[in-house]
Amino acid sequence: MQTRALPDLPKTTSNVYTSYIRQFLASPRTVGSVIPSSATLCRTMMNQIDWSETFTIAELGSASGVLTKKVLWRMHPDAQLDAYEINPQFIPQLQAINNKRLNVVAASAEQLIRPYDAIFSCLPLLSMPLRVVTRIMHQVQHNLSPQGTFIQFQYSPFSEKLLSRYFDWQRVMVLKNIPPALVYVCTLRK
Numbered sequence: 001m002q003t004r005a006l007p008d009l010p011k012t013t014s015n016v017y018t019s020y021i022r023q024f025l026a027s028p029r030t031v032g033s034v035i036p037s038s039a040t041l042c043r044t045m046m047n048q049i050d051w052s053e054t055f056t057i058a059e060l061g062s063a064s065g066v067l068t069k070k071v072l073w074r075m076h077p078d079a080q081l082d083a084y085e086i087n088p089q090f091i092p093q094l095q096a097i098n099n100k101r102l103n104v105v106a107a108s109a110e111q112l113i114r115p116y117d118a119i120f121s122c123l124p125l126l127s128m129p130l131r132v133v134t135r136i137m138h139q140v141q142h143n144l145s146p147q148g149t150f151i152q153f154q155y156s157p158f159s160e161k162l163l164s165r166y167f168d169w170q171r172v173m174v175l176k177n178i179p180p181a182l183v184y185v186c187t188l189r190k
Contacts, residue, residue, distance in 0.1 A: 036066040040176035045120055045151045046074055048185045054117040055079045060109040061122040064093045072099050084109050110135040112143040121152040125159045137166045150186040155179050
């Protein structure tokens with residue numbers, strides 16, 4: 001039986017995967033996966049908000065900008081996206097995205113710079129120190145507008161107890177992602 005070779009990945013895709021693998025191996029506590037989020041996961045996250053009412057947006061843990069680019073495409077022309085990233089290897093990739101609505105914030109999500117209508121988070125909460133996660137959740141809670149939405153994805157349900165301390169939430173399962181993911185749609189408690 002003859003086996004066929006798999007086609008080579010396009011150079012840009014290959015570079016993205018290589019970058020993720022390197023960054024995960026260097027810092028698994030801050031880079032939660034060896035591969036970027038799937039288009040299905042990004043779409044599921046973005047479908048949780050009303051884009052006509054969303055003008056200030058934050059993305060926590062932007063990495064190389066996979067979700068960032070999709071959010072920029074979807075958001076209102078007058079909206080602003082603050083992309084938070086602490087990994088110095090990912091910052092240049094984010095800065096290379098040519099869009100005047102994007103503000104790359106080379107700082108931790110522990111230091112949100114303003115209120116937001118929507119906050120997307122790709123942070124690996126379960127692998128981060130609890131004190132850091134607690135500070136981030138306080139910042140999100142404090143900087144989310146009263147009608148805003150916080151969208152967090154995780155690979156397991158173990159962060160539900162943590163999220164319940166700060167928000168009301170609903171969960172959406174995304175099977176078309178490696179590994180399958182859970183999207184948490186969080187709102188401030190009334």
